Amino acid sequence: MALLKMKFTQQRRVRLAQGLWLLSWLAVMCGAFIFCLGVYLKTELLRRAEVMDNTEIHVVPNILMMVGLASIGTNWVASRVCQDSLDASRFPRWKVLLLAWFAVAALLCCLLIAVVVLSYALQGRLEESLKVGLRNGIRFYKDTDVPGRCFQKETIDHLQMEFRCCGNNNFKDWFEVQWVSNRYLDFTSKDVKDRIRSNVDGRFLLDGVPFSCCNPASPRPCLQYHLTDSRAHYNYEYQSEELNLYSRGCRQALIDYYMDLMNSTGPGVLSVILIQMSVLLSLRYLQTAVEGAMALENPEGESEGYLLEKDVKQTFEDCKAKVLDMLKLAQVDAAAAEVSPGAADAEKTVDNTTEKAASPTPAS
Amino acid sequence: MAVLRVKFTKTKRDKLAQVLWILNWISVVTGAILFSLGLFLKVEINKRGELMAERDIQYVPNMLIAVGLIACAINFLGGKICYDCVDTTKFLRWKLIMLPYIICTFFFTFCVLVGALMCYSMHGELEESLNLGLTEAMRFYKDTDTPGRCFLKRTVDLLQIHFQCCGNNGYRDWFQIQWISNRYLDMSQKEVVDRLRSNVEGKYLMDGVPFSCCNTNSPRPCIQQQITNNSAHFSYEHQTEELNLWMKGCRQALLEYYIHMMQSIGLAVLITWLFELSVLTGVRYLQTSLENVLRQGDPNSESDGWLLENSFMETARINLNIIKSLGKNNQIDTSNNGDPNINVPSTSKAHYGPDNVPPKQITEDI
Numbered sequence: 268m269a270l271l272k273m274k275f276t277q278q279r280r281v282r283l284a285q286g287l288w289l290l291s292w293l294a295v296m297c298g299a300f301i302f303c304l305g306v307y308l309k310t311e312l313l314r315r316a317e318v319m320d321n322t323e324i325h326v327v328p329n330i331l332m333m334v335g336l337a338s339i340g341t342n343w344v345a346s347r348v349c350q351d352s353l354d355a356s357r358f359p360r361w362k363v364l365l366l367a368w369f370a371v372a373a374l375l376c377c378l379l380i381a382v383v384v385l386s387y388a389l390q391g392r393l394e395e396s397l398k399v400g401l402r403n404g405i406r407f408y409k410d411t412d413v414p415g416r417c418f419q420k421e422t423i424d425h426l427q428m429e430f431r432c433c434g435n436n437n438f439k440d441w442f443e444v445q446w447v448s449n450r451y452l453d454f455t456s457k458d459v460k461d462r463i464r465s466n467v468d469g470r471f472l473l474d475g476v477p478f479s480c481c482n483p484a485s486p487r488p489c490l491q492y493h494l495t496d497s498r499a500h501y502n503y504e505y506q507s508e509e510l511n512l513y514s515r516g517c518r519q520a521l522i523d524y525y526m527d528l529m530n531s532t533g534p535g536v537l538s539v540i541l542i543q544m545s546v547l548l549s550l551r552y553l554q555t556a557v558e559g560a561m562a563l564e565n566p567e568g569e570s571e572g573y574l575l576e577k578d579v580k581q582t583f584e585d586c587k588a589k590v591l592d593m594l595k596l597a598q599v600d601a602a603a604a605e606v607s608p609g610a611a612d613a614e615k616t617v618d619n620t621t622e623k624a625a626s627p628t629p630a631s
Numbered sequence: 632m633a634v635l636r637v638k639f640t641k642t643k644r645d646k647l648a649q650v651l652w653i654l655n656w657i658s659v660v661t662g663a664i665l666f667s668l669g670l671f672l673k674v675e676i677n678k679r680g681e682l683m684a685e686r687d688i689q690y691v692p693n694m695l696i697a698v699g700l701i702a703c704a705i706n707f708l709g710g711k712i713c714y715d716c717v718d719t720t721k722f723l724r725w726k727l728i729m730l731p732y733i734i735c736t737f738f739f740t741f742c743v744l745v746g747a748l749m750c751y752s753m754h755g756e757l758e759e760s761l762n763l764g765l766t767e768a769m770r771f772y773k774d775t776d777t778p779g780r781c782f783l784k785r786t787v788d789l790l791q792i793h794f795q796c797c798g799n800n801g802y803r804d805w806f807q808i809q810w811i812s813n814r815y816l817d818m819s820q821k822e823v824v825d826r827l828r829s830n831v832e833g834k835y836l837m838d839g840v841p842f843s844c845c846n847t848n849s850p851r852p853c854i855q856q857q858i859t860n861n862s863a864h865f866s867y868e869h870q871t872e873e874l875n876l877w878m879k880g881c882r883q884a885l886l887e888y889y890i891h892m893m894q895s896i897g898l899a900v901l902i903t904w905l906f907e908l909s910v911l912t913g914v915r916y917l918q919t920s921l922e923n924v925l926r927q928g929d930p931n932s933e934s935d936g937w938l939l940e941n942s943f944m945e946t947a948r949i950n951l952n953i954i955k956s957l958g959k960n961n962q963i964d965t966s967n968n969g970d971p972n973i974n975v976p977s978t979s980k981a982h983y984g985p986d987n988v989p990p991k992q993i994t995e996d997i
Contacts, residue, residue: 412850447851447852448850451865453866456865486784487775488842491842502814502815
């Protein structure tokens with residue numbers, strides 16, 4: 268027995284075709300929306316590409332863009348099919364294409380679901396990528412004279428000011444790297460020499476941060492140097508001072524930003540999945556109803572529409588049998604193998620099984 | 632002779648009415664755009680309101696908002712009138728209103744032009760306002776504990792970071808004010824006391840700037856303190872150093888920002904003014920051609936449309952006489968010793984309509 272059978276009068280078929288035409292144009296708009304979403308996400312990721320170590324997270328916007336374009340094309344085809352569906356002379360030429368269409372539409376829905384899953388799953392990878400990227404950025408902050416790294420200072424400064432953050436995890440990350448270039452250190456000064464000598468690697472480390480870590484909301488002018496020394500500044504206590512610098516780390520700030528972005532697109536993507544699924548199901552009903560009507564003596568009469576001709580288990584068995592047959596034919600008869608036509612077709616049931624029974628297995 | 636006379640057939644009149652209907656609706660949209668531009672300008676000025684002294688600069692966005700609203704209303708009415716003008720019977724409804732409507736719209740277009748010109752003339756007022764406002768804001772930079780001024784530090788810092796500028800005219804403005812609050816000065820230190828004493832007014836002045844003046848494009852970490860002292864920093868020459876701090880003054884930066892905005896808005900208003908003028912011309916032609924059709928009696932015939940019935944000088948003279956006689960209603964006519972019953976032959980030539988052709992003499996058969 269067929270899956271989810273429904274009766275369709277001529278009027279209902281017409282209504283279905285019209286409704287589906289509108290729905291498929293809506294789905295075209297949704298495809299354009301998904302494409303634009305992908306483009307926006309990609310530009311946002313590319314803007315901060317300098318502080319990211321790898322581009323694994325780019326798979327999310329890439330899939331979105333591909334799916335958007337594909338769904339525009341697919342749903343436009345669906346609208347054409349709807350237009351031709353009520354014309355008995357023009358509908359048959361879509362028959363073969365429809366099978367491929369269903370496969371593509373199902374694939375698009377799966378890809379969209381995969382995108383939603385990926386955007387959560389890749390959070391860890393994004394965090395790793397940012398961790399390494401920011402660490403490098405901070406390490407090469409002073410290398411404004413090295414080609415290839417000369418923009419790191421500007422990038423990190425802008426990042427810290429825009430996202431109101433400081434360092435990788437917090438501002439103490441700046442204490443562990445030399446962020447003042449040797450070009451600007453006076454090596455004749457005793458203070459400088461002492462500091463360099465006291466460090467194992469000969470680096471000039473200090474308990475200070477760049478100016479971009481300064482918080483404008485602080486009531487006092489920014490304290491950048493000698494941060495751990497409460498006596499170096501009047502009326503200053505290092506442990507309780509919160510407003511002087513940005514307290515958030517840049518990695519956390521960026522992760523929050525990107526996760527917010529992807530979460531806010533979640534509902535939109537889910538609704539597009541729903542629309543695509545409804546287009547797919549409606550088109551299946553329309554196809555079976557119209558084909559049923561064309562097979563009747565009176566084309567204007569009632570016909571049946573269904574999702575699958577047999578129920579799920581039997582259709583699955585049929586598909587499996589066909590695939591095995593294809594493999595068997597390919598194995599035994601390599602020279603003169605009849606290649607049975609293309610994709611596993613759920614509708615061509617009775618004729619095909621009899622055909623297979625009749626076709627001789629050459630080896631026997 | 633009429634000014635710019637054009638012949639109108641019935642179809643041409645109808646088409647003109649339809650086109651004008653559409654154009655009037657487009658004008659409603661442009662009026663709405665004017666309104667939103669005025670609103671946008673008002674919001675932008677209020678955003679930086681803390682940095683502007685009390686000056687009369689709100690009149691420009693207010694004017695734009697008013698003009699936008701009035702344009703919407705006038706063009707909505709115009710659209711209704713033009714819609715009805717296709718049918719001569721419906722035109723009779725509007726006949727008496729049309730001429731006052733056209734005159735009002737003509738004066739309104741002047742207002743639009745004035746609005747556009749205002750956008751270009753605000754330069755001086757704005758500069759004054761910004762100059763005073765920025766000076767005040769920098770003076771109160773340190774007063775983060777005074778209610779009402781506690782956010783000025785943050786405002787000035789964010790302004791300097793966002794607009795990439797420093798001080799009023801340049802970074803040296805910071806040398807002339809005390810921008811570090813006394814709360815954070817250690818009065819027990821000799822250096823601090825010396826500095827305070829060396830200044831006439833007892834202000835703590837230094838050759839340093841706040842961190843927000845730092846230029847992000849500089850290859851070296853920002854030098855904020857002892858800027859004029861070359862020996863205080865390694866490999867540093869204050870006269871040739873350009874990349875360390877932002878060189879532009881904030882007044883200049885803000886002025887450029889607002890001027891650019893107002894020039895774009897002024898251009899949009901000028902284009903709207905030209906559009907309104909053309910719509911007004913169309914409506915005037917429509918009105919005169921329909922009135923002439925009614926005068927001729929046959930609604931399907933050709934008629935003339937014009938901008939003015941007589942030449943400019945004639946029209947001006949006639950209107951001036953009308954205005955003069957309005958004031959003379961209560962005066963006594965002294966030419967006939969005040970007696971209105973004396974028949975004084977008319978000395979002016981008879982006026983027989985636009986073509987000035989005297990009517991044919993009808994000889995009566997007795």
